[in-house]
Amino acid sequence: MNPHETALPLRLVALALACLTLAACVDQDVANTHAHDEERHATRETRGEQQPAGTVIPAAIAARSGLRVVPAVAGVIADEHEVQGLITPVEGRVARVTARYPGPVRALRANVGDRVRAGQALATIHSNLSLTSYSVDAPIAGIVLARNASVGELAGEGAPLFEIADLSTVWVDLHVFGADAAHLAPGHAVTVSRMGDEKRAIRTTIDRILPGTATASQSTIARASLPNPDGLWRPGSAVQARVTVDETPVALAVPLAALQRMDDADVVFVREGERYLPRKVTPGRRDARNVEIVSGLRAGERVVVEQSFLVKADIEKAGASHGH
């Protein structure tokens, strides 16, 4: 073990502490971080070694820093299509509520966004014909999507006063363009999430590809259903979706988070005991989670698959300090 390697755990402790404490308590630890930086620089400058090839991280520190190491194994790379879509009410589960007889609106008893029961009174209209008031009731249970009336206004015969939709299930209409359309088929798995919020994703499958083409956008529509018990998938909202069309087995794959760039090369970090060595690799196909490793790594070698940037930062800090 050369002298500089013994110093590296110190830097990693500082790095790990900085990360942990910053996450827990931002304000009070900024000062501490700076203190650690000073200590780190002092340590580096007293030594003056060459740019390191790797680093040493004691097991306890690696564990505390959240470094996760797993043996490289065969994997699967999915053919996935990222598409965008729109949440749409299910056809036939939308009701337009109209006045049976024309007359002024006397009262309105539901607002946009209200949940209503079937048969619930929504409005009172004074009929111009019978000169009596009558109640307009919800024909289905659902949520009031639109209200096109004000008290005192004349409700015309057949003019929609309310639009109610049963949104307990909604459709997600995925807009698929060009060659993508030929790849997608009913039964393909789909992961749907809100724009910019991949964390709360829900899995479903494509029910059908609609026969026509949307004329305005020239897209083909692939339709899937989503359960919507809490009503959080709102009609009209844009969503992103990942359709898994195919899965190809590969001899070796690692999570994307294992891959880092160092010195204009793709590397992974291989653990040997407590040593972490950058290893140049040739990446192949990739999907949203994994990347195939074509060369540079053998099955069974232990690769850092989480927090690999900490290892990279640790090695690069050593290099940077050397230049002072």
Ligand SMILES: [Zn+2]
């Ligand atoms: Zn494809």
